[in-house]
Amino acid sequence: MRPIILVSSVAAVALLGSLGSIAPAQDKAKKVQVGKNVFLEIDGQSRRVLVNSTICLRKGMLEQLLTRKRTKEHEAILAADVDARDIHKALLLTNAAAGSPVKFRPKFELPRGDVVKITLEYQEKGKTIRVPAQQWIRNVKTKKDLDTDWVFAGSVLIPDPIDHKKPPYYGANDGDVICISNFDTALLDVPFNSPKDNDDLAFEANTDRIPPLETPVLVILEPVPAKKK
Helix, strand or coil: CCCCCCCHHHHHHHHHCCCCCCCCCCCCCCCEEEEECCEEEEECCCCEEEEEEECCCCCCCCCCCEECCCCCCEEEEECCCCCHHHHHHHHHCCCCCCCEEEEECCCCCEEEEEEEEEEEEEEEECCCEEEEEHHHHEECCCCCCCCCCCCCCCCCCCEECCCCCCCCEHHHHHCCCCCCCCCCCEEECCCCCCCCCCCCCCCEEEEHHCCCCCCEEEEEECCCCCCCC
16 A cells, blocks of 8 residues: 655644743743654744754764664664654644655655754763764765755655554654655655665765764754745
8 A cells, every 4th residue: 555645734733732822032942842852942933843862873874864763773873762753743843844755656756845954962071062964974975075954755654554443654763764865754855866775875974073872962953944936
């Protein structure tokens, strides 16, 4: 059975209603837990998503920036003990719009969705360090940093083929949370053709810039408002 694209925001609207009034701009940012290790931060009209993660890989070829714990740590820099649906829900609460993951058939279509800027925050010698996520990822051939933001592809809902009464499975929970190679179950993906076959992988970890393994890292997701035409 074909996967169903996740487009409904009903659950997100319901959660937003439960948050109460939005804090005024002059107040301190309000942080609301959406799920385990996933938070929505509200500062006036500004909203962003925070995800607690740890470094699981510092050297090697990459398919993901962030994966779900106990799934694809061998090809991602960061792992988080999360339900990827909570990140999706939190992004909807920032007013970001999900698009659709990459399509391979009947013809190739790039992933699409609202642009999301990703920043990584960690502690080093008592100081808070913040860097663009792209600085930890480099092109294998050119050795240059990844030079694009991600898009909110939105993954897919996959119905249970045996028991149709069971809730559908959220595809990104297989590990494809923030991707660098294109996956048709990606929650966030890069908006260009980036093959996932081992022989065609184009990106690797920029080891010299990545802190030690198990370092806690806060992943900050900030939707970028679309430019008015």
